[in-house]
Amino acid sequence: MRFWKRLLGLITVLYLGFLITLSLSWVHHLKLSAEWKTVWSSELEVKTKVKPERQNAALKNRLKRLPPRDVYLVIDSAENIFYLKKDDQVIRKGIVSTGSGTVLVEPGGKRTWVFDTPKGEFFVKSKIQNPYWVKPDWAFIEEGESIPKKLEDRVEGGALGDYALGFGRGYFIHGTLYTRLLGRSVTHGCIRMADQDLEAVFKASKIGTRIYIY
Amino acid sequence: MKTRGLRSEKKRVRAFWLIAVLSCSVVFVFLLSELSQASAQIEKGSKSPVLSQMVLAGKVTGSQARTKDKNKQESPPSTDKLKGLPEETIKILKENKFLEEELKLAGKPAYYFVINLKEKKVDLKARGMVLKSWNFSDLRYSGKPVPLKVTSLTHKTALDPPERKIIQPDEEQDKDEKEMNEMKESQPEATGTFEVEALELADMPSSFDLNFDDGLKISIQSKSGLKETFHQTWENILWYTWYPIKHFIIRKSELKPRLVIYFENQREAQAIYWAFIDGIKGIIWFP
Structure with missing residues (x-):
């Protein structure tokens, strides 16, 4: 009986101790949480020479000058949607196909390709009408065909649609024969568009037009 | 009467021990917290009053002191400068x-x-x-x-x-079968209802x-x-x-x-x- 009483006493003490610790911990925790809402920065300094209000206005002006003045293209690779914009206003919106994210391994494991659409800021570097596709090595490897030695054996017409916009490192915005795949991530890194959208984007853009891909 | 007196005496003793143990646990938790805070502040590059007393008493090891110096450059945030500002x-x-x-x-x-x-x-x-x-x-x-x-x-x-799907090109794949697949792909159908390797x-x-x-x-x-x-x-x-x-x-x-x-x-x-x-x-x- 005495043993059980002592055990019960010990448990009570431990329980009360735990409650006290938890209470103290919560006081500390709330104090810490409050700090997130207040100023907490070693970099923050009181400006004495320049008025911070004036400086803020100047900084905001500098930020306002950074976005493109002309039309620009925004590609949402997660949703496979494009937006043709000017001054933050959407001029045209449509579906695209972007990189599949798959990995191609050459038999023998010599080379590998990751079919991702690059992310970041790019510029239109070339504008081509009636483009033809010069198939790279991976296109043959993927099909299980031998890589041709002659350039003419690589050329394929009609596969890229009526227009193509190059944005560097071999990536293009072009048309597609597989229109039912628009809206899905199926390409080898290029961006596929529907014919009418492609025509509108092609006509609206010029060399240097900015492309934002995320 | 004697039994009642003994019982109340026992209760008093129990209460005394309970209070003593609880007080000790509170003091222990407080000390532990202070020690921990002091140690954390060494990491941040400053020291608490408790720690300074410990340094005076020679309780801080050389390595701890070195850590303190090393971390001094990563200055802790200071809100002192901003105190009192609207x-x-x-x-x-x-x-x-x-x-x-x-x-x-x-x-x-x-x-x-x-x-x-x-x-x-x-x-x-x-x-x-x-x-x-x-x-x-x-x-x-x-x-x-x-x-x-x-x-x-x-x-x-x-x-x-997420794991990337790896394409292993099968050289033995029947070409006709492939053409059939391509034919199927070009058929106009509703989007989003099929599986793609992506x-x-x-x-x-x-x-x-x-x-x-x-x-x-x-x-x-x-x-x-x-x-x-x-x-x-x-x-x-x-x-x-x-x-x-x-x-x-x-x-x-x-x-x-x-x-x-x-x-x-x-x-x-x-x-x-x-x-x-x-x-x-x-x-x-x-x-």
């Missing part, structure tokens, strides 16, 4: 600092993120303009807040990270951690789904019991700040995983 001025100063930091990011070609803890908003920006914006429904923070400056994502961790948004996890170079860990969680509900319940238990105790007892742990961001929609959480590529820079602030 709230409006502090707000302007804070905005000033934020704009300076954003300008650093907006000048570069990469896109960046801004997490506004007050408005519960994650913005993906480039050149100062918003490319995409997500609103989160709930937010939790623990540990010391992060300084208002550019931070970089080092890596993402998830229980079920890594898509739906393959991204909806619960994951973003680890930043300044030690901050952001847990992104969606509120929809059975797995997420279970995870959230477990997180709740930890949040209300273990985390406060951990930060109280082990003061070093509070130097590892943590944010938990909840999204109502699973797809929004997945979109964050998609857009937040390793190395992405951004700012987290509370205006």
